[in-house]
Every structure is written in C-alpha cells, then in structure tokens.
Amino acid sequence: MPNRFQSPGDERSSVKGRNELDSEILQRCRQGDRDAFDQLFRRYQQSIYNFAYRLTGDADEASDITSDAFLRVFNAINTFRGDASFTTWLFRIVTNVFLDEKKRQRVRAHSSLDEYQSDVESGYERQVTDPSPTPSEIVESEERSELIQNAINQLPEYQRVMVVLFHIEGKSYEEISHIMQMPIGTVKSRLNRARLALREIMEPQKELFLP
Amino acid sequence: MKSAGRTSKTVRCEQAKELFSDSVEHQLSTPLSLKLEQHLDQCEGCRQSYLTFERLWLDLSKMPTVAAPGNLLARVWRRVDEQAVARRRSWRPEMVWRGALAFSAAAALLLITMFSATHTEHAGLVPFAGLLRHTRSNAPVPNVQVELVSNRLETGPSGRVLVVGLRLVNTLVPERVNIYVRNQANLTMPPGDSPVWHGYLTSRSVTEIPLSVGEKAPNLIAVYVSWNAGGRLQSNTFLISTGSQ
Numbered sequence: 001m002p003n004r005f006q007s008p009g010d011e012r013s014s015v016k017g018r019n020e021l022d023s024e025i026l027q028r029c030r031q032g033d034r035d036a037f038d039q040l041f042r043r044y045q046q047s048i049y050n051f052a053y054r055l056t057g058d059a060d061e062a063s064d065i066t067s068d069a070f071l072r073v074f075n076a077i078n079t080f081r082g083d084a085s086f087t088t089w090l091f092r093i094v095t096n097v098f099l100d101e102k103k104r105q106r107v108r109a110h111s112s113l114d115e116y117q118s119d120v121e122s123g124y125e126r127q128v129t130d131p132s133p134t135p136s137e138i139v140e141s142e143e144r145s146e147l148i149q150n151a152i153n154q155l156p157e158y159q160r161v162m163v164v165l166f167h168i169e170g171k172s173y174e175e176i177s178h179i180m181q182m183p184i185g186t187v188k189s190r191l192n193r194a195r196l197a198l199r200e201i202m203e204p205q206k207e208l209f210l211p
Numbered sequence: 212m213k214s215a216g217r218t219s220k221t222v223r224c225e226q227a228k229e230l231f232s233d234s235v236e237h238q239l240s241t242p243l244s245l246k247l248e249q250h251l252d253q254c255e256g257c258r259q260s261y262l263t264f265e266r267l268w269l270d271l272s273k274m275p276t277v278a279a280p281g282n283l284l285a286r287v288w289r290r291v292d293e294q295a296v297a298r299r300r301s302w303r304p305e306m307v308w309r310g311a312l313a314f315s316a317a318a319a320l321l322l323i324t325m326f327s328a329t330h331t332e333h334a335g336l337v338p339f340a341g342l343l344r345h346t347r348s349n350a351p352v353p354n355v356q357v358e359l360v361s362n363r364l365e366t367g368p369s370g371r372v373l374v375v376g377l378r379l380v381n382t383l384v385p386e387r388v389n390i391y392v393r394n395q396a397n398l399t400m401p402p403g404d405s406p407v408w409h410g411y412l413t414s415r416s417v418t419e420i421p422l423s424v425g426e427k428a429p430n431l432i433a434v435y436v437s438w439n440a441g442g443r444l445q446s447n448t449f450l451i452s453t454g455s456q
C-alpha cells in the first residue's frame with residue numbers, strides 16, 4: 001500500500017489534555033468571576049474561532065459563532081460538571097451553535113425564497129446569485145487550502161463538523177464521539193463517508209492534488 | 212455478460228473505497244489490505260481516487276490556522292452585558308428607561324461619576340437607575356446593586372459584632388465585593404486600608420457577614436461595600452444605627 005506519511009491517529013492521545021483548563025479558573029468562573037472568564041476566553045478564543053472559521057468558511061460567521069458560544073459558556077458554566085473534559089464540553093457547545101445557526105439560516109432562506117417567488121409573481125425580478133465560485137475562479141485562486149475550504153463548505157453540516165474536528169482540530173474518534181454524542185463506530189463510518197464525499201467534491205480539481 | 216461484469220466491478224470499486232480510511236490509518240487486516248492492493252492494481256479509477264484521497268488527508272492536516280480578530284473578546288463581553296441589561300429590564304419593568312443605550316458619552320460619564328459616589332442608605336436598595344459602560348468594550352453594564360436585607364448586633368468573644376445580611380440585585384452573576392467599616396458616615400472612598408471582609412455575594416441568597424465593630428459599638432456604623440463591574444468600581448454605603456449610647 002502506498003503510505004507516504006504517518007497516520008495522525010498516533011499523535012492524538014498525547015495531545016489530549018494538554019490544553020485543559022485548570023480547576024481553579026473553572027471554580028472562579030462558576031462563582032461569576034469575570035477575570036476568570038476573561039482568562040478562559042483568552043485561552044480558547046483562537047482554537048474556537050479557527051474551528052468556527054473552518055466550519056463556515058466565513059470570518060463574520062466565525063466571529064458570530066465564537067461569541068455566541070462563549071455567551072453560552074458564560075451562562076451555562078454551572079451546568080458543566082466535569083463528566084467530560086472542558087474542551088469536549090466547549091466544542092460541543094460550538095458545534096451546537098453552528099448547527100442551530102444553520103437551521104435558522106435554512107428557515108430564513110426558505111422564507112426569502114417565498115419572497116422571491118411572490119416578487120416574480122408580482123412582476124419584480126431579482127437575480128439569484130450562486131455563492132459557490134466558478135471553476136475558473138477556483139483554478140485562479142491556486143490555493144489548495146481555499147479549494148479544500150470550498151469543498152468543506154459543500155459538505156452536509158454533520159459531515160463538515162466531523163471532518164473539521166478530526167482533520168483540522170486533531171480530535172480523536174473518541175473525543176468526537178463525546179462531542180457529537182454518538183458511538184465511536186458511527187463516528188468512524190460517517191467520517192469515512194464524509195472523506196469520500198469530500199474527495200468526490202474535489203474530483204474536478206484532482207490534478208492539483210496529485211503528486 | 213458484459214453488464215454483469217461491469218456491475219461486479221462497480222461493487223468491488225465501492226467496497227474498495229470503504230477501505231480507504233482504514234488503509235490510510237494502517238487499520239486494515241493483511242487479507243483486506245491485499246484485497247485492496249489487488250483492486251488498485253487492476254482499477255485505474257480507484258488507484259487515482261486512492262491517491263487523491265491520501266493527498267486530501269495530508270492537505271487537511273496542513274490547513275493554516277486562521278487568526279481570531281482582535282475585537283472578539285470585547286464582542287463577547289458586550290453580548291454578556293447586553294444580555295444582563297435585557298434580563299434586568301425584563302425583571303423590573305418599572306425601571307425601563309427608553310433610549311438609554313443611545314446615551315451620549317458625556318451623559319454616561321456623568322452617570323458613572325454619580326454612581327461612583329457612595330449612596331447613603333439605612334437599608335434597602337438605592338433607587339438609582341443609571342447606565343454604566345464597560346471599560347473594555349464600552350458596552351452597557353447592568354446596574355448591579357447590593358441590598359442590605361438584615362442587620363443585628365451580637366456580642367462575640369472579642370467584642371461587639373454587627374451581622375449584616377447582604378444580597379445582590381439586578382444580576383444573576385455572583386459578584387466579588389470588599390467590605391469596609393467606618394465608625395461614622397463617610398461619603399468619601401475608603402483610604403488604602405484593607406477590607407474587613409471580601410468574598411462573593413449572589414442574588415439567590417442572603418449572605419450573612421459578621422463584622423467586628425470593637426468593644427463598644429459606635430452609635431452609627433457606615434458599612435461600605437464596593438465591587439467591580441465591567442471594570443468600573445461601584446459601591447453602596449449603609450448607615451446602620453446600633454442604638455448604643
């Protein structure tokens with residue numbers, strides 16, 4: 001089998017726990033200490049923002065999701081009992097914020113489509129723009145990570161979350177199973193499907209991905 | 212015959228793809244690994260797919276980290292404060308003041324000055340509804356107040372003890388406070404002495420705090436409670452008459 005690189009799976013266990021929040025800060029957060037929350041937010045803002053950015057591919061949306069998620073953390077810190085690790089709990093919150101937001105956007109998109117149709121019926125015409133870049137735009141960008149980000153954006157939301165958690169955030173199957181609250185076997189099989197789907201999406205640009 | 216052959220090849224291709232992830236992660240048993248290798252040797256489509264799959268896996272792990280914007284934390288605190296203001300308004304409709312968010316900086320500053328001054332109370336909530344702004348985000352800060360719920364004078368082993376029952380108002384979040392005691396009404400900020408008590412108060416329950424007031428309690432005791440909300444020093448002073456001669 002061609003294996004030109006090491007599986008990242010091996011490194012994951014050593015990474016686990018490295019970034020855990022110490023219990024003193026957590027305790028102070030539970031008591032409502034704003035300085036402690038400030039420390040907590042500072043510690044996690046970069047990784048949460050990056051996670052949100054990779055889920056959405058959009059800086060504004062990533063900022064919204066991050067601040068929404070931290071607001072939820074602020075409100076719900078007393079419900080964190082330490083059954084899971086703090087990062088697992090935090091990533092679960094961000095994932096839920098993202099999925100909730102997408103649900104809301106779908107409802108909104110639906111109602112604006114209704115508006116569009118009623119506009120057409122009443123004689124107004126509006127151009128519906130397709131947000132996905134044209135193939136020529138994609139080739140012009142020549143940025144692999146941008147191409148990959150565009151492909152990630154086209155995945156269904158649950159697959160997107162899994163791909164970003166595993167491949168970009170470096171979470172293990174076990175951590176993802178805790179974050180998404182599903183069995184490890186389900187995570188593995190869905191991730192495999194997600195990777196194949198991502199590869200399919202990338203297929204038109206495959207020459208950029210072959211050595 | 213031809214179509215049957217194609218069907219079986221398609222099935223084999225799909226089975227092969229199911230093994231891609233495990234193969235990249237070295238999780239395939241030897242027989243399955245051989246089976247996949249055989250298929251990839253015969254099937255150019257799957258061989259190309261496997262190479263791009265493997266390459267994609269590698270590229271995903273190299274995606275650059277996107278830097279968080281500098282104003283992110285200020286935004287979070289603004290959201291927290293806005294939420295607190297909204298909650299406070301929904302609790303106490305009589306305290307809703309319209310257009311408060313549109314206050315000019317000068318007006319806000321005036322209110323902060325008023326607020327930083329101590330309020331003299333015998334008991335209860337200072338009837339003041341001002342608007343503070345967070346020092347970092349300039350977001351509104353809820354008008355947190357300390358309420359004196361109870362007070363009684365007791366005799367302890369080392370003299371008289373004034374037990375005050377304090378509770379927060381207008382916030383769901385516990386607040387760390389400092390308490391200073393004066394023998395008489397003192398409307399200025401306490402000098403750099405250390406507090407006689409510090410700790411957290413909440414709005415959920417009354418915290419009883421014993422304050423040592425000396426051998427013979429003075430007639431009038433000023434209890435000065437200060438805390439920091441949104442980076443602003445806030446305070447309440449309670450004047451308590453002990454009834455001593």
Ligand SMILES: [Zn+2]
Pocket residue numbers: 223224225227250254255256257258
């Ligand atoms: Zn094949």
